[in-house]
Amino acid sequence: MYRSVNLYQIMRPTKRDELVQKALKVFYQYGFHATGMDMLATETGISKTSIYKHFRTKEDLILAVLRLRDEHFRNWLYRRMEELADSPRQQLIAMFDALEEWFNEIDYKGCMFIKASSEYQEASHPIHKQSADHKRMLERHITQLAENAGLTNPDVLARQLLLLKEGAIVTAHLGHTENPAKDAKASAIDLLNLHSK
Amino acid sequence: MYRSVNLYQIMRPTKRDELVQKALKVFYQYGFHATGMDMLATETGISKTSIYKHFRTKEDLILAVLRLRDEHFRNWLYRRMEELADSPRQQLIAMFDALEEWFNEIDYKGCMFIKASSEYQEASHPIHKQSADHKRMLERHITQLAENAGLTNPDVLARQLLLLKEGAIVTAHLGHTENPAKDAKASAIDLLNLHSK
DNA sequence: TATAAGGTTTACCGATCGGTAAACTATATA
DNA sequence: TATATAGTTTACCGATCGGTAAACCTTATA
Secondary structure, eight states: OHHHHHHHHHHOOHHHHHHHHHHHHHHHHHOSTTOOHHHHHHHHTOOHHHHHHHOSSHHHHHHHHHHHHHHHHHHHHHHHHHHHOSSHHHHHHHHHHHHHHHHTSTTOOOOHHHHHHHHSOOTTSHHHHHHHHHHHHHHHHHHHHHHHTTOSSHHHHHHHHHHHHHHHHHHHHHTOSSOHHHHHHHHHHHHHHHTOO | OHHHHHHHHHHOOHHHHHHHHHHHHHHHHHOSTTOOHHHHHHHHTOOHHHHHHHOSSHHHHHHHHHHHHHHHHHHHHHHHHHHHOSSHHHHHHHHHHHHHHHHTSTTOOOOHHHHHHHHSOOTTSHHHHHHHHHHHHHHHHHHHHHHHTTOSSHHHHHHHHHHHHHHHHHHHHHTOSSOHHHHHHHHHHHHHHHTOO
């Protein structure tokens, strides 16, 4: 019995994952508070009862959604940076080309973690904390790239590049500026040159 | 009669303004969707019926709140930049010192307009549009300062400085980085030097 | 003193909020 | 065939959502 249960869960986590995947789209498009569980059941085609079989609360579901989003986004960004450039230095610059591609998607609605932390504001809230963790992991990766590129003060430079990234993300969503990714990229190139030995 | 009505409205717009002022604090602290009208009535001490005498809908109230916030914030930032530095060039740098003061306030919860645009995502939504207008007005002012400072490409530089500002604002709220205002300021100084003749 | 405007309280509206109970169906293994 | 699991539908829970109706109080002017 135990064997069959475990095998089933290992081999077919499909429905649960399908739910998280669909919920991600809905939360991203409409926001967290604005998305009710009834609407979520309708949009995903999965009954509310089934949803609550998988997740104790709406908050738990959101945390799972953010986990998936973190995995998807970091994988995509890191891969795209590698595809667009060879050297670590050029990859840091290519981050802003990748961002521009993202901004130009028709359904672009900003960064899910900025939104999450802004709807769940207290720093102690699990959703806020998990959003901060995502940013921390990005920072670690970019810092490593800056080190590999042999740049001076790789940690400071990484934080500065990420400030440009976050600024471009919210500016692209506000929509009052033509091409924030391009402006950010130009700044990034300048900063990189200044941090070269 | 008409005279008395008008005089009354001109001389004592107090209650309405008091409502907007208090609603601003509540919306800023708890978010827009998360703040119900009953809670708002309780927190402001103004009955729901009275609120709806002044504003037809919750959305109208939010628009009034954002108008007040725009006025407060821009006045505060511009004044603080002037207090902290004399030359236009130094004032541009001082923007990040002013931001650091803001970030260190105990009730700091990020930028109200970023939050508003992220809870009302469609670019056509009045709340989203008004948030974008705020950013546009900031851009105009910073561009003017860059021109007065005699810097090359004042418009590009202004947009880049504002990318750093927005990035610092969301990073300070996420709370995963020590002192984003300091990082942003260092970048700003570098960019300013590169744009000097 | 009559009147009008701004404000109040109390109560209510239908809809939706997050979440649950119960009874049922389909599938896959023992 | 018996059993366990994942999933379903229907109905419901108390609370809160944005918004309104009606009756009353207060204050300042005509």
